[in-house]
Each structure stands twice: as structure tokens, then as C-alpha cells.
Amino acid sequence: MTPMKYPIEQTDPPRSPRETLPTMYDLPSENPEEPGLPDEFHALQPELLRLTFQPPNSPPGEIFVGTDMNLYYNVRHPNWYKRPDWFAVVGVPRLYDGTDLRLSYVIWQEGISPLVVVELISPGTENEDLGQTTRQPNQPPTKWEVYERILKVPYYVVFDRYTNQLRVFILNGDRYQAVEFIEPRIWIPTLEVGIGLWQGIYQGIDRLWLRWYDAGGNWIPIPQELEAIAQQQAQIAQQQAQTERQRAESERQRADAAEARLQQIQQRMRELGIDPDTLGEG
Structure with a gap:
């Protein structure tokens, strides 16, 4: 589909943003200027998070989970986006307009920001993931600025698989505050689930993985584990x-x-x- 031009000049009465602004159908789901695909860990880890993300107080049909998907956040700059390794939104239909799989997540169409964003550190992304880069003139805001100040994501999780270090930042007012762990896990009351580091075998790989757990402190099982339990x-x-x-x-x-x-x-x-x-x- 040919991208819509922006801004749209009109003399008629204002119409719905779904009619006047680019939607997920107009905005690309991947940037052709960034060739290549995620490494294997960046494929497996988000998959494990998706399979174990089961908030008991939210119907599955009102939860959307995105993996390596473009997230468009600024209606005045519709081509600006960030691409979280994993994010979850609660309170939106699982399907776009209740009928279609999303190509991208477009804030001005959805109206709800992610509640949790997870970034998996790569050698070239650590500074940006941890807010240690500054915005350059005439350039989009940094990843940290978008999550903290624009989208105001309540929970920002960063995991470094090379050092097995987990960092969690909670929005306190308008700034992120780092969580000090007793053990590498954190409970999210609004979701009634927690996220932490689990040592175990997933897809044949034995290592530390990010995983969701329930109110009893038990790791939420994936379908294969449920089958084995049965x-x-x-x-x-x-x-x-x-x-x-x-x-x-x-x-x-x-x-x-x-x-x-x-x-x-x-x-x-x-x-x-x-x-x-x-x-x-x-």
C-alpha cells in the first residue's frame, strides 16, 4: 500500500485520526535500512516471555505483546519509531480493530502505551539501552527518552545476556528510578505477575532466561511444560x-x-x- 502523505491539508471538518493519519498499514513494520535479522537469543528470549506472560487479571483478548516490532510514538513525526525487543500492552484488543494482526504498533491509533518494555543488550546497543546516549541535533529522541518521557512506560527491563545482569527501572514521577534487587526478580502489582531470571533449559539451551512468575513465586509454565506435567x-x-x-x-x-x-x-x-x-x- 502506498504510504499516505503527511500532513494532510483539508478544509473539511476534522476527521478521525484513523482517517487522517498514517496507520499500521501505512507505516513499515521493519526498516529496510537496517538489514539482517535478530540473533538466536533475540528470537528465543522474547518467545519465552510471550509464552509465560499471563496476567490473571487481564483477559487474553485484551493483551497485546510485540516482539521486534516498530513502535510509532509521535503523531507530529509519524516516521519516528523505536523497536523494542519485547513489549506488552494491557487494555487493547489482541487484534487490531478486533480483526487483524498488527504490522506495527501505532500509539496515535491505539491510544495506550506499553506497560512493560524489555530490551536485550547487544554489544552495540548497551549505551542507548541504558540511557547513556544523548539526542543529536535534528534527530529523533533516544530510546530512553521515548520510553521515559514520551510513552511514560511504567516498567523498563534491561537484560544483558553476556553478563547475566538484570536491570529494572520504574517510572517515578517523570523519571526512571533503578530498582535495587535482593534477588533478580520484581513483582508488578498492576499485572499480578512478576519478572525475573530463571536458570533452566529452554529450546535445548541451559542458561539464565528472563521469565514471568505468578503470585506464589512459581515460574509460569509454557505449553510444553504443562503437557509434561499432565x-x-x-x-x-x-x-x-x-x-x-x-x-x-x-x-x-x-x-x-x-x-x-x-x-x-x-x-x-x-x-x-x-x-x-x-x-x-x-
Whole structure:
């Protein structure tokens, strides 16, 4: 689709932003000037976050999760964007207008900023991810400025897989404040889930991963783990049923043996001229 021109001059009464401003259909989902694809970790880690992001107080149909997707944030500069490694928005339809998969996330169309943004540090992005770069003249704002001052993202999470260091910044007023950890995890009350570092195997790789956990402090399982749990529970139930059958069979065998012994005794008594049926009478 041919991009719409901006701004649009009009003499008619103002129309809806969906009619007058670029939408996700007009704005590219990837920048052709940035060739290449994310490395394997940048593919696997967001996937794990997506699979375990299950806020219990938000219906799945009202949650959108974006991975390496262009996020357009300035209606006056519709071509300016940032591309978070992972972000989550609560309170918007899972599908665009309830019907379509998004190509990009366009703030002036959606009306709601991300609640959480996650950046995975690469050797060339550390300074920008941690707000250690400054805006150059006539250039878009830095990533930190966009998340902190423009979108006002409440939780900004930065993970360095090379040092396994987790940093979390919480919006305090209009500035980010770094969280001091007792352990590398943080609870997000508005979501009723938390995010932290988990040591485990995902897609065959054993390392520290970012992962969401529930109110009980338990790591939220992915579908494969749920399947494994279900299989384990089925095996336990099967073993318990087998044990119960064996116990019942043992009880039956003991009862049969006791009955056989009683019959032998009664038969011997008859051979001796004693009627076992009359014992205890008189």
C-alpha cells in the first residue's frame, strides 16, 4: 500500500485520526535500512516471555505483546519509531480493530502505551539501552527518552545476556528510578505477575532466561511444560490405580485363602463326627 502523505491539508471538518493519519498499514513494520535479522537469543528470549506472560487479571483478548516490532510514538513525526525487543500492552484488543494482526504498533491509533518494555543488550546497543546516549541535533529522541518521557512506560527491563545482569527501572514521577534487587526478580502489582531470571533449559539451551512468575513465586509454565506435567500426573494416577488394583487383588487372595482354610477345618470336623454347623448351640 502506498504510504499516505503527511500532513494532510483539508478544509473539511476534522476527521478521525484513523482517517487522517498514517496507520499500521501505512507505516513499515521493519526498516529496510537496517538489514539482517535478530540473533538466536533475540528470537528465543522474547518467545519465552510471550509464552509465560499471563496476567490473571487481564483477559487474553485484551493483551497485546510485540516482539521486534516498530513502535510509532509521535503523531507530529509519524516516521519516528523505536523497536523494542519485547513489549506488552494491557487494555487493547489482541487484534487490531478486533480483526487483524498488527504490522506495527501505532500509539496515535491505539491510544495506550506499553506497560512493560524489555530490551536485550547487544554489544552495540548497551549505551542507548541504558540511557547513556544523548539526542543529536535534528534527530529523533533516544530510546530512553521515548520510553521515559514520551510513552511514560511504567516498567523498563534491561537484560544483558553476556553478563547475566538484570536491570529494572520504574517510572517515578517523570523519571526512571533503578530498582535495587535482593534477588533478580520484581513483582508488578498492576499485572499480578512478576519478572525475573530463571536458570533452566529452554529450546535445548541451559542458561539464565528472563521469565514471568505468578503470585506464589512459581515460574509460569509454557505449553510444553504443562503437557509434561499432565503426562506426569497421568502416570501417577495410573500407578495409583495399579497399586489399588494390586491391593484389592491381595485382599481377595487372602479372603479366598481364609475361606479355603475354614472349609478344610470344617471338613476335618465332619470326618471326626462333629457337625460344625451346630457348634455354639445350646
